[in-house]
Amino acid sequence: MTELSKTGAAVGEPTPAKAPEAFLEVRDLKVHFPTDDGLVKSVDGLSFSLEKGRTLAIVGESGSGKSVTSQAIMGLHRLGTRGKNVRMSGEIWLDGKELVSAAPDEVRKLRGREMAMIFQDPLSAMHPYYKVGDQIVEAYRVHHKVSKKVARARAIEMLDRVGIPEPAKRVDGYPHEFSGGMRQRAMIAMALVNNPELLIADEPTTALDVTVQAQILDLIRDLQKEFGSAVIMITHDLGVVAEIADDVLVMYGGRCVERGPADEVFDKPQHPYTWGLLGSMPRIDRETSERLIPVKGSPPSLINVPSGCAFHPRCPYADIPKGNVTRTVRPELELVSTGHWSACHLSAEDRQRIWTEEIAPKL
Secondary structure, three states: OOOEOOOOOEOOOOOOOOOOOOOEEEEEEEEEEEEOOEEEEEEEEEEEEEOOOOEEEEEOOOOOOHHHHHHHHHOHHHOOOHHHHOEEEEEEEEOOEEOOOOOHHHHHHHEOOOEEEEOOOHHHHOOOOOOHHHHHHHHHHOOOOOOHHHHHHHHHHHHHHOOOOOHHHHOOOOHHHOOHHHHHHHHHHHHHOOOOOEEEEEOOOOOOOHHHHHHHHHHHHHHHHHHOOEEEEEEOOHHHHHHHOOEEEEEEOOEEEEEEEHHHHHHOOOOHHHHHHHHOOOOOOOOOOOOOOOOOOOOOOOOOOOOOOOOHHHOOOOOOOOOOHHHHOOOOOEEEEOOEEEOOOOOHHHHHHHHHHHHHHHO
16 A cells, blocks of 8 residues: 555655645746856746735846746746746746646736736837737737727726826827836736736836836835735835835845845845845935945856855855855855845844944944
């Protein structure tokens, strides 16, 4: 008789994957791209979860793996010629459905309806030769068997909902006829036309002036409350994070180095890289005479990621832990407080001392 484990699988056989309780759960995601120069490890073992109605901000410098993560969730790496070379492993669970192992057609059915994405540059993301309304109509009719007239009415409704004036007229405009802020609003209308339960916004305010940025963030927040969507905000702007996020995930070198509730990460950050990001952010909520503190050095090559802690070549505190551990052993995420995780070799005492005496007074 075959011996069974507690999960019901035969002993020695792989345990069947269990669907998570969270609406979105990413488990040990790896996205690697073979190139002539070597293997680019864009995402190298990332895990997180997200519930409906909450906003997760993924932050980090350019090249840290933020956008690659969002595109992996959307299944975009498997499209075209790039899909033949990408190496993806791990699990992405969306409302009980596993996406990494799913057939491309299955993911395509979910894309736009259950999950949607707002891209950084709507001028390049939207087709320049087609009217904005026609593109929203197409996005709606892919998932709903309705007439063009009904879909057009839905497009006008969504343009009105995102604050575009004279939507019945602007529905027939081309992307280049819209201002940057209006194009971004049209992109949001297209993303939300099917009431998706997961919305990913990849640097949605980068190219906009601060007034329009605030309007777009308010719009995303209001629409999230209306639809109850889960939102992932990809950004390098910690001001955006403070404005909109419930939780924060800090990425460096393709991995998560810190994650937790936004208030915790801002008030009691536990990783030197997070300290650096906070120190390089201008403050307008109080007067300060200190200059901004840049994170010295450059982000690591994702082909030759430094051994040990990937941040150690740029970390001012890399020599504090004994035994050269920062250069030889890769730190794993450890729970530092309720829901707050950090991957750092510094002891809790050292982190508290450095934060209290050196970092916090300068912020």
